[in-house]
Amino acid sequence: MALDLTAEQGQVRHAVREFAENEIAPHVKEWDQNETFPAEIIPRLSELGLMGIIFPEKFGGGGLGYVEYATAIEELARVDASVALTVAAHTSLCTNHIFLVGTEAQREKHVPGLASGKKLGCWSLTEAEAGSDAGGTRTTAERSETGWVLNGIKTFTTNGSYADVCVAMAVTNPDLGHHGISAFIIEKGMPGFRPGHRESKLGMCASDTAEVIFEDCRLPPEGLLGEEGHGFIDSLKVLDGGRISIAALSVGIAQGAFEAALTYSQQRRQFGQQISEFQGIQWKLADMATEIEAARLLTYQAARLKDEGHSVTREASMAKLFASETAVRVTGESLQIHGGYGFLKDYPVEKFYRDARLCTIGEGTSEIQRMVIARSLLDSH
Ligand SMILES: Cc1cc2nc3c(=O)[nH]c(=O)nc-3n(C[C@H](O)[C@H](O)[C@H](O)COP(=O)(O)OP(=O)(O)OC[C@H]3O[C@@H](n4cnc5c(N)ncnc54)[C@H](O)[C@@H]3O)c2cc1C
Numbered sequence: 001m002a003l004d005l006t007a008e009q010g011q012v013r014h015a016v017r018e019f020a021e022n023e024i025a026p027h028v029k030e031w032d033q034n035e036t037f038p039a040e041i042i043p044r045l046s047e048l049g050l051m052g053i054i055f056p057e058k059f060g061g062g063g064l065g066y067v068e069y070a071t072a073i074e075e076l077a078r079v080d081a082s083v084a085l086t087v088a089a090h091t092s093l094c095t096n097h098i099f100l101v102g103t104e105a106q107r108e109k110h111v112p113g114l115a116s117g118k119k120l121g122c123w124s125l126t127e128a129e130a131g132s133d134a135g136g137t138r139t140t141a142e143r144s145e146t147g148w149v150l151n152g153i154k155t156f157t158t159n160g161s162y163a164d165v166c167v168a169m170a171v172t173n174p175d176l177g178h179h180g181i182s183a184f185i186i187e188k189g190m191p192g193f194r195p196g197h198r199e200s201k202l203g204m205c206a207s208d209t210a211e212v213i214f215e216d217c218r219l220p221p222e223g224l225l226g227e228e229g230h231g232f233i234d235s236l237k238v239l240d241g242g243r244i245s246i247a248a249l250s251v252g253i254a255q256g257a258f259e260a261a262l263t264y265s266q267q268r269r270q271f272g273q274q275i276s277e278f279q280g281i282q283w284k285l286a287d288m289a290t291e292i293e294a295a296r297l298l299t300y301q302a303a304r305l306k307d308e309g310h311s312v313t314r315e316a317s318m319a320k321l322f323a324s325e326t327a328v329r330v331t332g333e334s335l336q337i338h339g340g341y342g343f344l345k346d347y348p349v350e351k352f353y354r355d356a357r358l359c360t361i362g363e364g365t366s367e368i369q370r371m372v373i374a375r376s377l378l379d380s381h
Helices: 007-034 041-047 066-079 081-101 104-115 174-180 231-267 279-307 313-337 339-343 349-359 366-379
Strands: 121-124 140-144 147-158 165-171 181-187 193-198 209-219
Touching: 007 041, 007 066, 007 081, 007 349, 041 081, 066 081, 066 231, 066 279, 081 104, 081 121, 081 147, 081 165, 081 181, 081 231, 081 349, 104 165, 121 147, 147 165, 147 181, 165 209, 165 231, 174 181, 174 231, 181 209, 181 231, 231 279, 231 313, 231 349, 279 313, 313 339, 313 349, 313 366, 339 349
Parallel strands: 121 165
Antiparallel strands: 140 147, 140 165, 147 209, 165 181, 193 209
């Protein structure tokens, strides 16, 4: 691996790898097949400081940066992408939205519980009619004498069934388009707030994906997160960090699938020799390793720039686009190298192959990443 990590970053990688291999790997198959959300792993992730790496220590976080965060997500995804997705939605979407634009009181109220992992967070932007076009949000938030009243259904919310804290986008002024969307903080137990249908999926089966429903859900005035009308714009900023996590997650999936193929190609014999001795297989392995390294470099470059305080909209989209499409290609080639056995549930590669498909869709599809990148190229010319 060509990455030039500091000693501390190397320690994070080592610690998360050891944890994932010892404590997650033995359960991956069972959680996936039973579509079990592994709630019992959250306290262990918390003990290791993995539920709030990027937040200051005074807020219960790890006081580290996006490079360490990406390292942790990559190492978790190398073993189980569902666990990585749970951590990613909690950290870079929910908690980070509150940390980025919350008032001091909101930060103090919510971030310590979330960053320490005592509470689980989710982030709800998507709706049935508002996917790529998140500006089509229909959920409403109307002012009341005591604060706000939310009504609507959010779809595809990672951690939606289990979250203690939900950040959700809702329309506060239908006449203002994108500028009429605001963000809100909703807590488990508030009347009128409940999880809805839990999705059964192709991959990421141990990650919870659910509707969240608001029925006359009353929030106090301080339920509003950020300025009124800034919810959509703030979401785009939040997604810059979120896309770095999906890029890292993609690198981890690709790395796991590559290692499985490398091992298998040296065990499987056909025509009297290991299949790794065939040039056709060697070229696949060479291409896979090269693409993974390129994806990793783009991902960690975006993470480094973010840690240095730069705007990373283009870099995060490039990393997410390339890494997610790499994960799809590499997992496909790994399956091919496994032949018929790759098609069986007995081998880990079919799960990598299914999990990778989420990465070109979640937090903006590949088509949307290309739009973001092209817009930034054209705007800067
Ligand atoms: C497992 C999972 C977890 C998720 N977690 C969350 C979460 O925690 N929070 C959350 O808010 N959302 C979440 N999502 C939702 C995800 O972000 C959306 O699915 C995604 O943004 C795409 O929206 P859509 O599914 O409505 O597809 P659509 O927007 O309907 O897109 C359908 C197709 O049309 C293409 N398309 C759309 N517009 C254009 C265009 N202008 N030009 C070219 N092509 C276009 C798309 O690229 C896609 O190929 C999750 C989704 C999944 C599957």
